[in-house]
Amino acid sequence: MGRRWAALRGLVVKESRHVLRDRQTLVILLLMPLVQVLLYGYAIRTDVSGIRTVIVDPTPDIATRSLLARFEASDRYDVREVVPTDFAIERGFASGALRQAIVLPTDVERRLGRGEPISVLIVTDGSDPNAGSAMRSYAEAILRRWYSEASTNTLGGARGIRVESRMRYNPTLESANLFVPGLIALVVTIVSAMMTAIAITRETEMGTMEMLLVSPLRPSAIVLGKVLPYAALGLLNVFIVLSAAAAVFHVPVRGSLALLLAECLLYVFTTLAIGIVISTAARTQRTAMLMALGGLLLPTIMLSGFIFPIASMPTPLRVFSNIVPARWFLVIVRGIMLKGAGLGTLWQETLVLLGLTTALLAVGIRRLSVRLD
Amino acid sequence: MRTPNAPVAIDARELTRRFGTFTAVNAITFSVQRGEVFGFLGANGAGKTTAMRMLIGLLAPTSGSATVAGLDVERDSEGVRRRIGYMSQRFSLYDDLTVQENIRLFGGLYGLDDHTIRERGDALIERIGLHHARRNLVRRLPLGWRQQLAFSVALLHEPQVLFLDEPTGGVDPITRRQFWELIYDTANTGTTVLVTTHYLDEAEYCDRLTIMVDGAIAAAGSPGAVKSEFGASSLDEVFLRLTRPQVTA
Numbered sequence: 001m002g003r004r005w006a007a008l009r010g011l012v013v014k015e016s017r018h019v020l021r022d023r024q025t026l027v028i029l030l031l032m033p034l035v036q037v038l039l040y041g042y043a044i045r046t047d048v049s050g051i052r053t054v055i056v057d058p059t060p061d062i063a064t065r066s067l068l069a070r071f072e073a074s075d076r077y078d079v080r081e082v083v084p085t086d087f088a089i090e091r092g093f094a095s096g097a098l099r100q101a102i103v104l105p106t107d108v109e110r111r112l113g114r115g116e117p118i119s120v121l122i123v124t125d126g127s128d129p130n131a132g133s134a135m136r137s138y139a140e141a142i143l144r145r146w147y148s149e150a151s152t153n154t155l156g157g158a159r160g161i162r163v164e165s166r167m168r169y170n171p172t173l174e175s176a177n178l179f180v181p182g183l184i185a186l187v188v189t190i191v192s193a194m195m196t197a198i199a200i201t202r203e204t205e206m207g208t209m210e211m212l213l214v215s216p217l218r219p220s221a222i223v224l225g226k227v228l229p230y231a232a233l234g235l236l237n238v239f240i241v242l243s244a245a246a247a248v249f250h251v252p253v254r255g256s257l258a259l260l261l262a263e264c265l266l267y268v269f270t271t272l273a274i275g276i277v278i279s280t281a282a283r284t285q286r287t288a289m290l291m292a293l294g295g296l297l298l299p300t301i302m303l304s305g306f307i308f309p310i311a312s313m314p315t316p317l318r319v320f321s322n323i324v325p326a327r328w329f330l331v332i333v334r335g336i337m338l339k340g341a342g343l344g345t346l347w348q349e350t351l352v353l354l355g356l357t358t359a360l361l362a363v364g365i366r367r368l369s370v371r372l373d
Numbered sequence: 374m375r376t377p378n379a380p381v382a383i384d385a386r387e388l389t390r391r392f393g394t395f396t397a398v399n400a401i402t403f404s405v406q407r408g409e410v411f412g413f414l415g416a417n418g419a420g421k422t423t424a425m426r427m428l429i430g431l432l433a434p435t436s437g438s439a440t441v442a443g444l445d446v447e448r449d450s451e452g453v454r455r456r457i458g459y460m461s462q463r464f465s466l467y468d469d470l471t472v473q474e475n476i477r478l479f480g481g482l483y484g485l486d487d488h489t490i491r492e493r494g495d496a497l498i499e500r501i502g503l504h505h506a507r508r509n510l511v512r513r514l515p516l517g518w519r520q521q522l523a524f525s526v527a528l529l530h531e532p533q534v535l536f537l538d539e540p541t542g543g544v545d546p547i548t549r550r551q552f553w554e555l556i557y558d559t560a561n562t563g564t565t566v567l568v569t570t571h572y573l574d575e576a577e578y579c580d581r582l583t584i585m586v587d588g589a590i591a592a593a594g595s596p597g598a599v600k601s602e603f604g605a606s607s608l609d610e611v612f613l614r615l616t617r618p619q620v621t622a
Contacts, residue, residue: 003484010481014470021469207463214429214459215482216451 007217011225018199019229029195033187033237037180037244048134050078053100056086061109067146071102076138089123099125100135102143112150119162126167136165180245181333182306184238184264185326189271189300192234194292196227196275200368201288204279223365227272234268235261254340260333263350267329270357274325276364300326328353382407382534382565383428387437390423397423399588400437405567405581407533410560412579413569414608416616420588421569422462422538428567429459429536442533455483458532462539462569466523468512472503475511476526483530490529497525517548524555528564535559537568541575553578573608584615591615 019026053071057064060082071077080098083089092098103121105111111118122139126132140163147161203209203226212222238261245251253260274296282288301307303317304326310318321327328349335341335349343350383405390398398420405411413421426432428441430450439446442456459465466475473494480490498507501521503514511519520540527535537556541549553575560566560580568579576582577596584592584599592599592615596608603611 003486006486007482007484010478014467014474014478017470017474018467207461207465208467210431210461210463211459211465211479212482213431214454214457215479216455216484217482218451 004217004221007215008221008225011212011217011222012228015199015226016229019233029191029233029237030240032190033183033240034244036183036187037241037248048131048138049076051076051099051135051138052097053077053079053102053139054089054092054098055079055082056084056089056101056103057082057108058084058104059106059108061107063109063112063150064104066150067104067108067143070142070146074138074142093123093125100139102139115151117160117162118147119164122163122165124165124167132167136167140165179306180241180249180251181330181337182301182304182326183245184241184333185267185300185304185306185329186297187237187241188234188264188268189274189296189326190292191237192230192268192271193275193278193296194289195233196230196272197278197282197288197292198285199230200226200276200279201282201285205284219368220365223276223368227276230275231265231268231272234271235265238264238268251337253337255336255342259343260336263329263332263336263346263353266350266353266357267325270325270329270353270360273357273360273364276368277360280364280367299324303327304330306330323356325353325356328356380407381405381440381443382409383411383439383441383567385424385428385437385439388424388427388434388439389436390420390427390432391435396588398427401583401585401588401590403583403590403593405565407565408560408563409580410556410566410568410578412576412582413567413585414571414573414576414582414612415569415585416571419585421585423588424585425536425538425567425569429457430454455530456533458527458530458535460523460527460535460537460540462542464519464523466511466519466526468519469510471510472498472507472514472522475522476529479526480529485530493529497529501525517544517551520544520548520552521555524552528559532564534565534567537566539569539571541570541572549575573612576608584612586615 055064055068055071057068068079068082071079086101086103089098089101092101101123103123105118105120108118120143122136122143124132124136124139143161143163151161200209200223203212213219217225242253246253275292278288278291278296282291299321303310303313303321303324305321306326310321310327313321331349332346332353335346381404383403385404386402387400388398388402389396389400401420401424413425415421423432427434428439428446430446430453433447441453444452444456446453467478470478476494476497477490480494485493498504501518503518503522506514506518511522514522524537524540527537541552544552549572556566556568556578568575570576579596581595582593582599583590592602592611594602599611600606600608603614605611605614
């Protein structure tokens with residue numbers, strides 16, 4: 001037993017050396033998550049600054065002016081006009097001149113003074129789901145902060161502000177469609193699945209795999225020794241994405257960090273298994289890479305709900321998305337990070353992911369040992 | 374750890390491998406005595422490598438059976454793998470690891486302890502004169518040296534039977550000559566060597582050999598016996614005579 005472990009340890013050390021000596025690839029792999037965070041954070045969501053807004057205020061007073069000041073002070077907002085009625089906003093939305101409208105009730109100051117609840121309507125252009133959800137939460141945050149101060153100033157207790165929200169053009173918009181969960185899935189997929197597939201294919205291509213196979217080690221130990229360093233690298237990338245997202249964009253982790261990392265570890269194994277399956281189908285490193293890109297990365301980006309909401313997909317694609325592991329992983333990570341959900345609500349998705357991983361591992365190891373046979 | 378060597382190192386009975394309708398190895402029967410240098414000759418695609426892969430447990434036979442070091446290759450493949458060494462025609466060390474790291478890795482894979490690995494590794498490095506380069510990446514070594522290293526690493530765990538699959542492909546005649554001296558040294562210590570080659574001059578160095586044509590054994594025996602059986606003055610001539618019928622067919 002001790003010797004088995006020593007052999008496995010030797011294999012892990014060797015594979016780690018492959019990883020560490022290939023400096024170029026290593027640098028790319030470690031910089032990639034950082035670049036992706038910045039890219040997705042800055043470039044792909046540019047629209048959420050300079051939001052062209054109209055405030056509909058039938059009876060301007062001190063309270064609404066302080067609200068207006070808050071919107072104007074935010075560099076996300078570009079308040080175009082304050083108008084008395086919502087008469088013209090429809091046309092503004094249609095032409096794209098407007099992206100958001102805040103519709104206030106009458107007599108805000110007086111209602112606040114009496115401690116009456118007020119309701120505010122936010123109308124948002126939802127044609128771009130990510131931007132739409134971001135704009136909605138910005139407006140909501142400003143309104144709530146304004147209300148909590150305005151109401152305590154006058155009365156003390158907060159009786160409540162009812163914020164209603166309407167999405168133009170895309171009413172089924174997902175509530176918090178932030179990019180970090182999808183990015184974790186993407187980066188882990190690239191590192192774990194693609195690198196595993198390439199590393200295993202490289203050994204078959206170079207002929208060194210035969211040397212491992214004629215040694216007394218079992219195929220399962222060979223596979224384990226090969227994938228463990230990439231599992232570590234995958235987890236390291238999860239850390240990089242999470243830290244960068246927290247440091248640069250203040251993306252929160254509302255739920256349990258331990259649970260989040262555990263789920264990420266599970267997903268790392270899912271993608272490792274996919275990498276093994278790919279390596280059994282590909283003869284050369286180049287094929288392995290193309291298979292990982294086309295057969296794996298594209299579904300992970302397109303069919304996981306990362307960019308396009310699953311609910312708005314045509315039925316065949318929606319059905320297909322069920323076998324895309326990232327689809328389940330995204331629900332889990334979004335749940336934990338954005339909604340603070342625990343295993344109590346996410347156990348079904350976790351089970352699905354666990355099932356997919358087991359199936360993929362079984363297929364991968366089986367196919368590998370058949371092929372090695 | 375070493376079990377006493379069986380007098381018969383390799384024993385193949387009607388060993389057959391088919392890929393779909395193609396029969397790569399067709400019911401070959403032969404045996405190799407302990408300490409022999411046994412040659413497997415044949416043109417490319419004659420089935421040498423397939424036969425060897427069945428003996429080392431990389432490929433399951435379709436029918437027939439074989440024992441290596443006294444153990445059945447199918448039933449006790451792990452035991453067989455523990456007792457054999459293998460060097461493939463493709464370069465089989467990790468070229469982004471150093472000489473020492475390769476030695477440590479393969480020693481570990483065969484369950485040697487650190488002390489033994491260091492001892493045998495140092496002796497090995499000394500023997501092939503690589504002391505100055507032991508911390509160099511293998512890819513920086515000249516090809517001839519790399520092959521000697523691969524050969525020595527395959528012997529690190531002191532296997533009873535050593536399988537060499539076209540070990541001298543692509544090296545110059547002088548290095549080939551040196552390589553065969555290593556093979557002889559190894560056989561003299563009691564290790565059995567099975568070597569495939571398509572260099573017919575090398576075949577003269579073997580104690581016994583078989584010539585494979587289309588997956589079957591067409592001739593077998595010592596180089597001298599094979600030559601006299603065919604009334605030929607060289608193995609070249611034997612080989613041509615065996616392969617010519619199918620060229621005209």
